[in-house]
Amino acid sequence: MADREEISSSEDNEAEEESEGDICDLEGQGLTCVQIPDGADPKTLILDNNNITKMEHLEMCSRLSQLSAINNHIVRMSGLEASSTLTVLSLSNNSIISIEGLDKLQQLTWLDLSSNSIKCIEHLPTEGKLHYIDLSDNEITLISDLVHLKELKTLLLHSNNIASLKSAPHNLPQGLTVLSLADNRLCDLNEVCYLNGLESLQQLSIADNPCVLDTQDNQYPFVFVSKPLLISLHVHTSFDYRPFVWNWCPGLAILDGFVVTEKERLLGEWLYSQGKGRHFHPGQHVQLVEHLAVTCPLTGSDTVSTCPETLLHRSKY
Numbered sequence: 166m167a168d169r170e171e172i173s174s175s176e177d178n179e180a181e182e183e184s185e186g187d188i189c190d191l192e193g194q195g196l197t198c199v200q201i202p203d204g205a206d207p208k209t210l211i212l213d214n215n216n217i218t219k220m221e222h223l224e225m226c227s228r229l230s231q232l233s234a235i236n237n238h239i240v241r242m243s244g245l246e247a248s249s250t251l252t253v254l255s256l257s258n259n260s261i262i263s264i265e266g267l268d269k270l271q272q273l274t275w276l277d278l279s280s281n282s283i284k285c286i287e288h289l290p291t292e293g294k295l296h297y298i299d300l301s302d303n304e305i306t307l308i309s310d311l312v313h314l315k316e317l318k319t320l321l322l323h324s325n326n327i328a329s330l331k332s333a334p335h336n337l338p339q340g341l342t343v344l345s346l347a348d349n350r351l352c353d354l355n356e357v358c359y360l361n362g363l364e365s366l367q368q369l370s371i372a373d374n375p376c377v378l379d380t381q382d383n384q385y386p387f388v389f390v391s392k393p394l395l396i397s398l399h400v401h402t403s404f405d406y407r408p409f410v411w412n413w414c415p416g417l418a419i420l421d422g423f424v425v426t427e428k429e430r431l432l433g434e435w436l437y438s439q440g441k442g443r444h445f446h447p448g449q450h451v452q453l454v455e456h457l458a459v460t461c462p463l464t465g466s467d468t469v470s471t472c473p474e475t476l477l478h479r480s481k482y
Contacts, residue, residue, distance in 0.1 A: 208230045212233065242266045263288075273290055278303070286309035298321065303324075310336045312335065312336055323370060353449075360414055367417060404461045405462075413443065
């Protein structure tokens with residue numbers, strides 16, 4: 166019995182040693198370059214919070230699956246092509262100006278390049294398995310070709326410089342379920358029409374764009390209408406844009422972090438059925454504002470059409 170316990174204990178120790186050997190944690194070591202310890206061949210390499218400026222010596226890690234080099238001083242990504250076994254890559258909070266070295270990383274499933282200075286989406290795996298991409302807080306101006314990434318489910322592009330979604334229908338994969346476009350430069354709410362083809366889209370964020378401004382502390386953002394326009398329309402100072410967005414993206418369950426309510430869905434259906442939900446086109450933001458200020462005021466019910474309320478009442482029976 167004692168011999169069996171000793172054997173079991175020995176096997177556990179070997180498994181623990183093997184597990185420890187799979188992870189090389191060099192976080193916060195003051196490194197200025199990638200330094201792999203002699204004899205090490207880790208599956209996970211952590212280089213966070215150092216002073217590394219470029220990726221090198223990765224060819225020494227033949228089994229490397231996960232690489233994290235968050236908060237360094239990396240400017241170029243060249244050298245990553247040596248890590249063809251990578252599945253997870255995080256280079257957030259560096260000084261990267263362009264995407265490179267990823268073309269041949271066909272095993273990559275999770276990519277985080279947030280908080281850099283990237284201007285263009287390019288050089289991603291051509292037939293990869295990527296299902297998660299975070300490119301938030303960069304300097305991207307255009308949604309480039311991602312349609313070949315058939316497995317992509319989550320795309321985070323908030324805090325960039327995107328001014329139009331016109332390229333989205335041809336460049337975004339149909340299977341996308343989560344898309345974050347908050348805090349960009351979208352000035353026309355009608356731009357959401359370009360997302361209509363994303364039938365699998367369940368979560369969308371467009372908050373903090375010029376077309377959707379949060380000017381008061383409400384439950385969720387609303388759009389502000391100028392005083393001259395208000396005087397001419399005799400309406401409230403704000404309106405709920407959520408039903409209009411849902412009218413274009415009826416598969417949405419969450420918009421700007423909040424669940425789409427039954428009332429919002431019914432109002433979106435009403436906008437569509439009345440022929441006004443999709444009547445306006447990009448370039449007609451002012452006209453859309455005039456219409457939604459009357460049909461979808463955020464406060465008060467005296468100016469809201471009775472049609473949505475009737476639909477809501479009927480849905481209870």
